[in-house]
Structures are given as C-alpha cells and as structure tokens.
Amino acid sequence: MAKGHLVFILALTFISCSKQPQSKHEASGAGSIEGKLTVPAASEDGQWLMAAKDYANTRYSALDQINTGNVANLREAWSFSTGATNGHEAAPLVVGDTMYVVTPFPNMLYALDLKNGGTLKWSYDPKASPAAKGVACCDVVNRGAAYWNGRIYYNTLDDHTVAVDAATGKEIWKTKLGEFTNGESITMAPIVVKDKVLVGNSGGEMGVRGWLTALDAGTGKISWRAYSTGPDKDVLIGPNFKPFYAADRGTDLGVKSWPPDQWKIGGGGVWGWISYDPEANLIYYGTANPGPWNPDIRPGDNKWTCGIFARNPENGEARWFYQWSPHDVHDWDGINEQILLDLDLNGNKRKVLVRCERNGYVYVLDRLTGEVLSATPYVHITTTRGVDLKTGRLQFIAEKAPGTGRIVRDICPFAAGAKDWQPTAFSPKTGLVYIPHNNMCEDAEGTEVSYIAGTPYVGSHVRMYAGPGGNRGVYTAWDPVAAKPVFQIKERFPVWSGTVATAGDVTFYGTMDGWFKAIHARTGQLLWQHKLGSGIIGQPITYKGPDGKQYVAILAGVGGWAGAIVAGGFDPRDATAGLGFVQPMADLPNYTTKGGTLYVFSLP
Amino acid sequence: MFFRFLNPALLMMLLLASGCEREQRRFDEPTAASAPVDSIRMTPQQPGPMTPVPATKAPYSENAYALNEGKRLYSAYNCEGCHFLGGGGMGPALMDDKWIYGSDPANIFETIVQGRPNGMPSFGAKIPRYQIWQLVSYVRSMSGLAKSDIAPNRNDSMQARPAEAMTKPEHPKQ
Numbered sequence: 001m002a003k004g005h006l007v008f009i010l011a012l013t014f015i016s017c018s019k020q021p022q023s024k025h026e027a028s029g030a031g032s033i034e035g036k037l038t039v040p041a042a043s044e045d046g047q048w049l050m051a052a053k054d055y056a057n058t059r060y061s062a063l064d065q066i067n068t069g070n071v072a073n074l075r076e077a078w079s080f081s082t083g084a085t086n087g088h089e090a091a092p093l094v095v096g097d098t099m100y101v102v103t104p105f106p107n108m109l110y111a112l113d114l115k116n117g118g119t120l121k122w123s124y125d126p127k128a129s130p131a132a133k134g135v136a137c138c139d140v141v142n143r144g145a146a147y148w149n150g151r152i153y154y155n156t157l158d159d160h161t162v163a164v165d166a167a168t169g170k171e172i173w174k175t176k177l178g179e180f181t182n183g184e185s186i187t188m189a190p191i192v193v194k195d196k197v198l199v200g201n202s203g204g205e206m207g208v209r210g211w212l213t214a215l216d217a218g219t220g221k222i223s224w225r226a227y228s229t230g231p232d233k234d235v236l237i238g239p240n241f242k243p244f245y246a247a248d249r250g251t252d253l254g255v256k257s258w259p260p261d262q263w264k265i266g267g268g269g270v271w272g273w274i275s276y277d278p279e280a281n282l283i284y285y286g287t288a289n290p291g292p293w294n295p296d297i298r299p300g301d302n303k304w305t306c307g308i309f310a311r312n313p314e315n316g317e318a319r320w321f322y323q324w325s326p327h328d329v330h331d332w333d334g335i336n337e338q339i340l341l342d343l344d345l346n347g348n349k350r351k352v353l354v355r356c357e358r359n360g361y362v363y364v365l366d367r368l369t370g371e372v373l374s375a376t377p378y379v380h381i382t383t384t385r386g387v388d389l390k391t392g393r394l395q396f397i398a399e400k401a402p403g404t405g406r407i408v409r410d411i412c413p414f415a416a417g418a419k420d421w422q423p424t425a426f427s428p429k430t431g432l433v434y435i436p437h438n439n440m441c442e443d444a445e446g447t448e449v450s451y452i453a454g455t456p457y458v459g460s461h462v463r464m465y466a467g468p469g470g471n472r473g474v475y476t477a478w479d480p481v482a483a484k485p486v487f488q489i490k491e492r493f494p495v496w497s498g499t500v501a502t503a504g505d506v507t508f509y510g511t512m513d514g515w516f517k518a519i520h521a522r523t524g525q526l527l528w529q530h531k532l533g534s535g536i537i538g539q540p541i542t543y544k545g546p547d548g549k550q551y552v553a554i555l556a557g558v559g560g561w562a563g564a565i566v567a568g569g570f571d572p573r574d575a576t577a578g579l580g581f582v583q584p585m586a587d588l589p590n591y592t593t594k595g596g597t598l599y600v601f602s603l604p
Numbered sequence: 605m606f607f608r609f610l611n612p613a614l615l616m617m618l619l620l621a622s623g624c625e626r627e628q629r630r631f632d633e634p635t636a637a638s639a640p641v642d643s644i645r646m647t648p649q650q651p652g653p654m655t656p657v658p659a660t661k662a663p664y665s666e667n668a669y670a671l672n673e674g675k676r677l678y679s680a681y682n683c684e685g686c687h688f689l690g691g692g693g694m695g696p697a698l699m700d701d702k703w704i705y706g707s708d709p710a711n712i713f714e715t716i717v718q719g720r721p722n723g724m725p726s727f728g729a730k731i732p733r734y735q736i737w738q739l740v741s742y743v744r745s746m747s748g749l750a751k752s753d754i755a756p757n758r759n760d761s762m763q764a765r766p767a768e769a770m771t772k773p774e775h776p777k778q
Contacts, residue, residue: 134686134723137694205685407762445762447679454725456685456694461762570692571700575764577691 044503046544051091051144051189052423053500053541055276056340059425060501061542065550066603067504071518071527074601077551078118082596084108086567087559089421090144091189091498091539092598093152094553095166097546100152101598104559105133105140107156109164115546118600122169124162132158132180135454136187137205137579138561139568143421144189144539146197148217153197155186161199161215173220177201181454183208188271192217193283193313200270204288204333205579207457210268210305212285214316224316228268228287228304229254235304236316243320244370245392247301257300265451266298267291268305272335272421275353280368282310282319284340284353288333293415294446294459295329296403302327306334308355310370320370325359325394329401330383330444331415331460331579332358337423339433340367343481354480356424356435358417359394361387362478376483378476379418379439380468382410402444402460414442414464415580416561420496423539427501430521432486434507435476436495438562439467442580462580472584475499475509477524487524493588496562497554498539508552510536512563513591516554516599532556532599535563535592549602557596558588567594625666626754633734634663644711662709663734664741668754674742675756675768677735681727683743689765690746695724698746699765700774707749707776712740748773 044062053059066074082088086104093100098121099112107128111121133140136157145154151172152164159178164171177199178184183206190199196214204210210228215221226236231252243249250256255263269288276283287309290302307323324334338353343364345352353367360383361375375387375394385395402408419437426433442464449459466472473491478484493512501507505521512535518528535558542552559567564578565585571577572586645657664670678684686692690699705715716736719726727736745755748771755769 130722132723134694134725405761443762447761449685450680450682452682452730455682457682458685461689461764463762463764564693568692569697569702571690571697573765574689574691574697574699575762576688577697578688578693582691582693 047096048092048094048541048543049147050093050191051146051539052191052273052337055191055193055278057273057275057337057423058339058501059423059499060427062503063542063544063550064503066502066506066542066552068506068520068527070603071504071506073603074518074528074530074552075604076530077600077602079600080110080112080118080120080598082108082110082555082557082598084557084596085594086557087139087141087563088538088555088557088596089141089560090555091541092553092555093145093147094541094543095147098166099553100145100147100166101555102142102145102154103596104142104557105130105157107142107154109145109152109154109169111166111169124164124169124171126156126160126162126174128156128160129158129180132185135180135183135203135206136185137202137456139559139564141187141560143187146190146192148192151217153190153192153217155188155190155199157185157187159184159186159201161190161197161220163217163220175215175220175222177213177222183454186271191274191276193276196223196313198274198283198313200285202269202271204267204269204291205456205458207265207267207291207451207453208269209264209266210270210287212270212316214313226309226311226316226318227254228270229258229263229266231255235318236311237318241318241320244322247326247391247393248303248321248323253301253303257303259298259300262298265291265457266302266305270335272333273337273423275338275340276313277340277351277367280351281312282367283313284308284310284338284367286324286334286336286338288335289328289331292449292457292459293331294404294449295327295401296446297449297459300327306332308334308338310367322365322370322372322392324357324363329396330411332417334358335421336419339424339426341426341480345373345481354426354433356419356433356437356478358413358419359384360413360418362480362483364480374483378435378478378485379437379474380412382412382441402446404446404448407443407445409443410441411444412441412467413438414440415444415462416440416494420561422496422537423498425499425501425507427507427521429503429505431479431481432521433478433480434499434501434521435478436497436499436509437474437476438472438494439469439474440464440472440494440584441467458579461576463575464580464584466584473511475519477521489519489524493585494562496537496560500540500542502542508540508542508554510538510540510554510556512537512558512588514556516540530601533597534558534595535566535588537563545602552601553598555596555598558592558594563588565589566592626668628667629669644706644708644714646706646711657708660708660710662741662744663737665709665744665750666754670738671742671745671750671754672756673735674738674740677739678742681731681739683739691765698743699771700747701777703776707744709740709744712743713737716740747771747776749776
C-alpha cells in the first residue's frame with residue numbers, strides 16, 4: 001500500500017463538540033451557572049467535555065506545555081479519593097474551572113474546584129439500587145459522563161440516565177431506560193449530539209436485547225430507540241438503509257438470522273463508544289456479542305450483533321451496517337471505539353473510520369458507505385483467516401469454534417479480544433493510533449444453559465492464559481495508512497486503561513499494577529512513570545487549568561473484567577471464575593489492592 | 605435353611621435397609637426438607653449473655669445422590685452463571701472461607717430463598733424447598749464442607765477446578 005498523506009478532521013470535531021455547547025450555553029443564560037462554564041472559542045480550548053474528547057474519538061489534545069523534553073519533571077499536583085472500591089474506568093471531564101468525576105457503583109458524581117486544588121464543590125448521588133450490582137457481568141464500572149449546555153449527563157448501573165446542573169449539582173431530570181431485573185444495566189459514557197443524549201445498554205451475558213436510545217437533552221424524554229435484534233421496524237431499518245455488502249440486505253434479518261424467538265434474548269448490547277461525523281450527520285457505534293456465548297444454541301448470523309451501525313442521530317434511522325463477526329463464537333463484542341479520520345489512501349482521499357476490533361484486526365472502513373478498505377491483524381490470531389474484501393466476511397476457522405460438550409484449545413484472541421473497551425487515541429502530529437490492548441488466549445467449551453430472566457445466560461466454560469511471549473498486555477503504536485505497527489511495549493498485565501495523545505508528542509497510559517506512564521509518541525521510549533495507589537484501568541485526560549498550566553489526570557482503582565479478582569476478591573482456583581478472567585490474573589493481588597483515587601499531575 | 609434365603613440380592617437389600625444414608629434414593633422427601641427454618645443469625649454478636657446458635661443439620665448433607673442433584677441444579681438454575689464453579693465473578697466465591705451471610709446450612713438456605721440486597725436474587729418462589737436443600741449441601745461441598753465420600757468427584761465437562769471431594773475443608777469465617 002502506498003504511503004500517503006494523512007489529513008485529520010480534528011477541526012471539524014472541535015467545532016462540533018465545543019462550539020455548540022458554547023452557543024447553547026449563552027442562549028440559555030450564563031447567569032444560571034454563574035458564567036463559570038464559558039467555553040473558549042479556540043479550536044483547542046484546553047477542556048475535556050466528553051470521555052472521548054471529541055466526536056471523532058481521537059482522545060488527542062493540542063496542548064503541548066508538557067512535552068518529550070520536560071515530562072520527566074511531572075509531579076503530583078493534587079488527588080481526590082472517590083470512596084468507591086470497584087473498577088474505575090471513567091474519564092474525568094473538565095469544563096471551565098471545574099472537574100467532574102463519575103465513580104463506579106454507587107455512581108456518585110463529584111464536582112472539583114480547579115481554582116482551589118481540587119476542593120469538592122458538590123456531590124450528587126443518583127441513589128442507584130444496589131440490587132443492580134447482581135446483573136453487572138464484569139464489575140460495576142462506569143465509563144464516564146458528557147457535558148452539554150450547562151449540564152452533566154451520565155448513566156447509572158440501574159438503567160437510568162440523569163441530567164445534573166453542572167454549576168449546582170442539582171438533578172434536572174432522571175429517566176428510567178430499562179429493567180435491571182431483566183438483566184439490563186448501563187455502564188457506557190453517553191454522548192450528546194444535536195440535543196440528543198445517546199445511551200445504550202449492557203447485558204450480553206444476561207440474555208438482554210440490546211438497544212441504543214436517544215433522549216431529549218432538555219427534557220429527558222425518549223425520542224427514539226433502535227434495537228440491535230428483531231424486526232426492521234424495531235431496528236429502525238427503512239428505505240434509507242443501504243449496507244455495502246449483500247449479506248446485510250434483506251427484510252427482517254434481525255429475526256431471520258436467529259432460531260425462532262431467540263432474537264428476543266439475543267444480546268447485542270450497546271455499551272461502548274459512539275462517534276459522530278457532523279458533516280455526514282451520521283453517528284457510528286458497535287453492537288455487542290450475541291447471547292448465549294455457546295454458539296450451538298443460536299445458528300445463523302445473529303444480526304445485528306457484533307457489527308457497526310451508521311445512523312441519522314435525529315430519528316435514529318439506520319443508514320448502513322457492517323458485521324465484524326457474523327455468528328460470533330468467541331464473545332467478541334463489536335463495541336470498540338471508531339476513530340473518524342480522513343486518510344489519503346493510494347492517492348484517494350477517503351473519509352474513513354479506524355476500528356481496532358476485538359476480533360484482532362485493525363479495520364479501515366469508508367465511513368460513508370461501510371465498505372471495508374483494509375483489515376490487518378494486530379495480535380496473534382488462531383481463529384480466523386482474515387476478511388474477504390469482496391464479501392466483507394470474516395473467515396472463521398470452523399475447528400476453532402467451541403460448542404456443547406466440545407472443548408477447543410488455543411483460541412486467540414480470547415473472549416475479551418485483542419482489545420476490549422479500553423479506548424485508543426490518535427495523534428495527527430504523528431499520524432499514529434495508540435492502542436492499549438491484550439495478548440491472551442483461551443480454551444473454551446459450550447454447555448447447556450437455561451434462560452431465566454435476570455440471571456446469566458452464557459453457556460460456556462472458559463480457561464484463559466497469556467498469549468505468545470507471556471506478556472498479557474501490549475501498548476502498540478499503529479500506522480493506519482501503512483497498516484503496520486511502529487512500536488510495541490510489552491506489559492505484564494492486560495493494558496486495561498485508555499490512553500491520551502498530546503501535541504507535546506507524549507502519550508499516557510496506566511498499568512493494572514499501578515504505574516502511570518508517559519511515552520514518547522514517536523519512539524515508544526518510556527519518559528516518566530509514577531506509581532499510583534491502585535491499579536489503573538481509567539482513561540487519562542489532559543487539560544489547561546485556570547492558571548494556564550497543562551495538567552494530566554487519571555483515575556486509579558483496579559477492577560473491571562480483568563481486575564475483578566482484586567475488586568471482587570474472587571478465587572483463582574476455579575478456571576471459569578469471572579468468565580475465565582480470574583485465574584490468569586491470580587498474581588494481580590500481589591501487586592495491587594482496590595480503592596479509587598483521582599490523581600492530577602503537572603510540571604513544577 | 606437360613607442360608608438358602610440369603611442370596612446376594614437379599615444380602616444387598618439387608619445392607620440397604622440397615623441405613624446407608626449416602627446411597628439413599630427417596631420417593632418422599634423428608635419433612636425437614638419442606639419445613640421452614642426457624643431463624644438464622646447473621647452475626648455471632650448479641651447483647652447480654654451469649655446463647656449458642658444451634659447448627660442446623662441440612663436434610664441431605666449425608667446423601668451423595670442429593671449432592672449430585674445439587675450440583676446439577678446449581679448449573680440448571682444458573683447459580684453457576686454468577687458464582688461460576690465456586691470462584692465467583694458476578695456473585696462472590698463459594699469455594700473460599702468467606703461467607704457474607706453465614707455458612708450454616710440454614711443461612712445458605714435463607715440466602716437462596718430470600719435473596720440478598722447486593723445482587724443475589726430471591727429464588728424462594730422459583731425452586732422447590734427440597735431442591736434448595738440439595739443446593740445448600742452442594743454449595744457447602746464446594747469449599748470442602750461435605751464428607752469426601754459424599755461430595756461429587758468430577759465434572760462432566762472441562763475440569764476447571766479441583767473436584768469438590770478433593771477440596772480441602774475451609775474454615776468458614778463470617
């Protein structure tokens with residue numbers, strides 16, 4: 001492939017994510033929030049308004065005070081204990097001179113005063129039901145909030161979306177979106193597009209039926225809901241649905257690609273990341289695994305699970321769909337982030353999305369049509385033979401599919417995939433995608449399973465272990481044009497944190513044994529590291545404080561699926577414990593204890 | 605004359621009649637298996653002089669068939685979905701020495717019947733009482749709290765944990 005130019009669309013996304021709140025904010029009257037939350041007009045305003053930083057999901061900051069030459073001097077500025085002890089996967093937000101932090105269950109929201117060393121301004125308790133903890137497959141995590149028009153929006157484990165006044169902490173509305181007694185929960189960070197809060201459910205291990213819901217940002221009323229399975233009218237598939245590949249065309253495929261009625265409990269949750277292209281007016285998001293894991297119970301392509309939808313955010317109508325893993329047999333939820341980029345590929349300027357998929361391939365898709373332009377392995381793969389670019393279909397190796405009473409060994413990547421939820425970052429300066437990810441394999445066996453509403457619906461025994469080399473985690477810098485890695489850093493444990501890229505050519509990520517690291521964005525050299533109080537699975541951010549200095553913030557607090565052994569105190573003698581992720585992490589308790597703390601760093 | 609009647613089949617019947625609880629198959633479940641438990645205590649602490657908490661004997665704790673039934677039901681009722689094969693994951697581990705709501709058979713029985721506020725569903729309206737007692741005895745065997753000749757010896761599938769019968773007894777703490 002010819003090396004080409006790489007053009008980024010950050011300007012586009014900054015305009016969309018920072019300008020709109022500003023104008024809305026002014027229109028609604030600055031007086032109500034004391035004028036503190038004014039969003040500067042500059043394209044890089046130094047704030048962090050949504051978990052992914054921008055609609056393109058770049059997690060890139062143009063701040064460059066902290067750079068490769070001085071990052072070694074970074075030191076702790078202040079910290080804040082969240083009081084929660086489960087996995088902290090959220091990204092803090094920075095709006096004006098306030099930082100907002102969402103905790104795992106009980107899903108507290110804290111506002112911290114950046115003008116006053118992070119002093120607590122107020123806290124908000126959504127009073128989520130503790131019973132909902134029983135339906136969270138993989139620790140009671142929360143991935144963060146979104147700021148829009150003077151309000152903080154986020155989701156609670158017990159299936160509510162709340163809007164909280166960013167200045168006062170007062171609840172403005174609270175909308176119930178699902179029933180945790182049926183196995184539904186919500187862990188994802190919402191995004192707000194055109195006055196609509198977009199929220200999806202979790203529960204692919206509980207026999208739920210996945211959906212994405214849009215709520216009116218002003219009132220909290222549900223404006224549309226698009227299911228991931230079932231008849232076209234429920235999936236919001238109409239005349240404007242034009243998938244690129246023939247396999248996705250037809251009527252009611254969300255019913256026909258399942259055994260009778262199995263789609264009603266077929267999974268396809270929407271618990272990952274949503275991108276938005278304002279020019280095309282399309283949102284992009286992935287759908288999770290079909291349920292149960294045991295594939296023998298659900299012959300068929302199981303649409304529309306393990307795929308990606310492009311939709312009109314205003315009415316939710318589907319425009320195209322592509323299925324990463326048709327008839328998924330390995331729990332490869334297709335929910336990872338997609339970074340929206342404009343790439344010059346072989347002399348043609350293409351509007352693409354880059355997806356580091358759980359199934360082990362980095363995909364480059366035409367984001368206007370859903371055509372697969374390339375799919376390149378970024379980890380060791382034993383389960384598939386690549387993607388047929390004519391049909392778009394992933395080529396599964398049949399002998400590697402577990403089934404009822406059939407144990408299959410050496411499945412790579414394992415159920416949590418080459419990369420799970422932990423989001424990547426893209427730097428327009430280096431042209432590289434920074435991928436925090438896993439290097440693990442598994443043995444798996446399908447079992448019989450009863451569907452009992454509100455209880456797990458998995459039907460699988462899984463035994464996980466490290467992949468080739470023995471390092472369970474990797475941090476990879478990937479060139480999306482040349483489709484190859486530029487450098488790789490091996491880590492003892494899965495790299496379960498997010499990452500941030502900066503104009504100072506420094507990227508940051510954290511490890512599950514508690515090291516927060518600064519990396520040279522071009523060479524991969526470790527420039528600085530600092531040991532935090534607990535393992536790190538959060539999303540680092542960087543921002544400009546009220547004093548004009550650049551800061552870096554990260555939540556420590558180990559847990560999540562990979563860290564459940566510490567957060568939940570599980571017993572590694574059972575290879576199946578924690579959906580298989582407890583035993584391979586048996587040594588994690590030797591390195592870290594649980595406990596959530598926000599850390600903020602700056603130069604002296 | 606006496607020995608003419610003592611053929612092997614009769615000998616077997618005599619042996620069984622002599623009361624081998626381990627191998628017993630019941631056509632009627634014992635009354636204790638359907639009766640409610642009197643009361644459970646969630647703490648050893650009490651005001652005033654200590655009165656001992658009488659340990660409840662589970663009606664099936666000596667019956668291998670019932671423990672194997674418990675193992676089958678543990679999977680069929682999706683206990684396994686949350687607690688896995690004892691290591692835990694969504695619910696707490698059951699093969700270790702930690703018992704949030706008590707390790708006494710009566711405590712486990714009531715935990716299954718009533719549910720618990722941090723995620724344990726209430727199964728009392730779904731599962732017959734005698735099956736809950738079978739589950740109780742099986743759950744205790746997961747941490748070695750059943751005799752090794754009563755507890756299950758192997759899985760029918762992937763051997764993902766030491767067999768219950770081979771599990772070293774834990775010393776429950778609460």
